[in-house]
Amino acid sequence: MLDPRTTLLDALREHLHLTGLKKGCGLGQCGACTVLIDGKRMKSCLWLSALAQGRDITTIEGIARGDELHPLQAAFIERDAFQCGYCTPGQIMAGVACIAEGHAGSAHEVRDWMSGNICRCGAYDHIVAAIQDTARKQGQGS
């Protein structure tokens, strides 16, 4: 039984040892803790874990198929879309959702719809390119 103060972020990282998602600000600003909850991207630091009971949660650990990377994970490597890598799991989860929502049409649109994820290394150009590459392969964007 977890303390009711436990956030979903802490439940996943500290109790279930799913350390892919990262704790950045803890206040919903940076996006490093982004997960999919019932298929929608959310910031796990803004959820009390008790209130996420019964929901379907996908973390970065859940998007590859065995040893085969998710196309967006492969595109991040291809495009060198990170430096330190701390924001990357959150960027990729938000990017997966951004493409699934149909918001990856142009670079401008990607930037707009990726505004919830901060990269202090400033790898934005490459992140946008990786998302656009993946969206294009799925028949979206220009």
Added chain:
Amino acid sequence: MHPFALHQPRDIAAAISLRAQSGRSDSAVEYIAGGTDMVQLLQESVRRPDQLVSLAGLLDNRIDTGAKGLRLDAGATMAEVAANPVVAADYPVIAQALLNSASPQVRNQASLGGNLLQRTRRPYFSRHGLFSAQ
């Protein structure tokens, strides 16, 4: 974060009753809906309720776009309202205002009711203890 007991009442009447029991010390019992504002306030000890009452699943979340006008229920999320095709076509200022707020992740979680009831977002207001006598 100040310790609290979390309640997940089965209906709105039970949720209201939990708050009513607190009498005048209304800061001792607080509601949480989407949680995007409340969890931040709890994290920074701006709010220190002893009891937290969840409204998850209790608020209506319809978006009624009938001939009489637009009716948005408190439990609808910012993302749901912004993505509604009738809202986007006939009430573009609402859709645009929502899409210019927060981030896609927060809009997926935040309820309209909680959005309107947000606490003042000012560092000097939110910083616990800085200007308070406690």
